[in-house]
Amino acid sequence: REGQLDKEVYAELGPWTLQVNQTNFKADSVTLFATEFYDEPLQGVLEERVSSVNLKDARFPKFTSYRDNFVLENIYPDVHFKGGLGVAGAQFYGTAADSALAALKFTYKLDTVLTLKGRSFIFKDSL
Known part of the structure; x- marks a missing residue:
């Protein structure tokens, strides 16, 4: 779909x-x-579905990676991600495989201060 992502x-x-x-397909x-x-x-x-939702709120097309061990260092300052990757509509997100959890690791002066684990994390330009 057009108009959803900056790049x-x-x-x-x-x-x-x-x-x-x-009204849908999966490839x-x-x-x-x-x-x-x-x-x-x-x-x-x-996955894609026909819908009348505006582009900002669209949840499709939806892509989910096979791999679940991507590492994104400094996805935000001092925040590091490990897990699968996906796109839903205009949203980029981190995801987990069936039996694992994705993780966000927060660091301060190279020390881990907090680790969050979950099924998915949405990545936005601002928090």
């Missing part, structure tokens, strides 16, 4: 089937290019 984000789909009698083996968030292309699953 270019796009996906390349492998072979997939579109059911024309449904496996998708490559996401989102260099604003991560330097390398991401492999994962893409």
Whole structure:
């Protein structure tokens, strides 16, 4: 969809089937290019639904990475992330695999002062 992210984000789909009698689709083996968030292309699953939601509130298209061990140092000053990555609408987020939790580690002078673990974390420009 257009108008959602500040920089270019796009996906390349492998072979997939579109059911024309449904309002959604899911494609496996998708490559996401989102260099604003991560330097390398991401492999994962893409889901899309037809909806009348405005672009700001859209939750689709939704991409979820296969990998769940990405490390993003200083995603915010002194905040480090480990887990899976995804995009839902215009939101970039960190996610967890079925049996694991994603983690945000807060540091001060190189010492860890707080670690938060959860199923997902939304990353925004401001807190």
